[in-house]
Amino acid sequence: MDSKHLGDELTTVLHTEAELHARLAEMAREIEADYPETPPLLVGVLKGAVMVMADLARELRFHAQMDWMAVSSYGAGTKSSGVVKILKDLDADITDRDVLIVEDIIDSGLTLSWLKDNLESRGARSVRICTMLRKPEALKVEVDVAYVGFDIPVEFVVGYGLDYAEDYRNLRDVGVLAPHVYGGDGK
Ligand code: XMP
Numbered sequence: 001m002d003s004k005h006l007g008d009e010l011t012t013v014l015h016t017e018a019e020l021h022a023r024l025a026e027m028a029r030e031i032e033a034d035y036p037e038t039p040p041l042l043v044g045v046l047k048g049a050v051m052v053m054a055d056l057a058r059e060l061r062f063h064a065q066m067d068w069m070a071v072s073s074y075g076a077g078t079k080s081s082g083v084v085k086i087l088k089d090l091d092a093d094i095t096d097r098d099v100l101i102v103e104d105i106i107d108s109g110l111t112l113s114w115l116k117d118n119l120e121s122r123g124a125r126s127v128r129i130c131t132m133l134r135k136p137e138a139l140k141v142e143v144d145v146a147y148v149g150f151d152i153p154v155e156f157v158v159g160y161g162l163d164y165a166e167d168y169r170n171l172r173d174v175g176v177l178a179p180h181v182y183g184g185d186g187k
């Protein structure tokens with residue numbers, strides 16, 4: 001679905017599909033250079049990372065194996081609490097493997113910080129993070145992120161895998177959701 005099909009549901013298009021793809025190509029070149037010997041296992045975080053994973057994996061010029069996790073953050077409301085429950089675990093054994101976590105967005109950083117520690121504790125040789133979007137001003141914990149597509153303002157964004165109540169994931173672009181859709185200020 002294109003942004004033009006959404007009427008007034010977005011206040012702004014932050015990054016078009018073309019911009020996202022161009023940036024992913026640049027990130028793929030960096031990733032290839034950083035793993036000259038053995039390709040990392042790509043670990044996508046469901047469901048938001050599905051689009052990034054599909055596009056990044058196809059852009060990479062090495063055999064990109066993919067695995068998936070689903071996690072949910074405990075706590076009241078929509079904000080991340082940092083207490084994470086694994087809903088779907090990896091199929092692969094990551095002992096001695098290089099792992100590259102593929103994410104849609106880093107907001108507070110609490111989920112990713114927990115996930116990185118969790119994967120390291122399983123004996124992975126290395127764990128790095130790749131995210132399409134990051135909200136630097138929303139970070140609550142230091143997270144070492146090796147590859148970032150775009151830094152964005154602290155607004156609630158949808159599209160390219162990101163949802164509001166499970167809608168908008170199939171929007172090609174990333175846009176700011178209009179407050180009248182969800183009745184909030186997005187912060
Ligand atoms: P933390 O705060 O732990 O959470 O970094 C990251 C997760 O929160 C969700 N999230 C968003 N989802 N639009 C969304 O559709 C947003 O602007 C947004 N900010 C955070 C998302 O699931 C992400 O993995």
Ligand code: MG
Binds near residue numbers: 047049
């Ligand atoms: Mg997510």
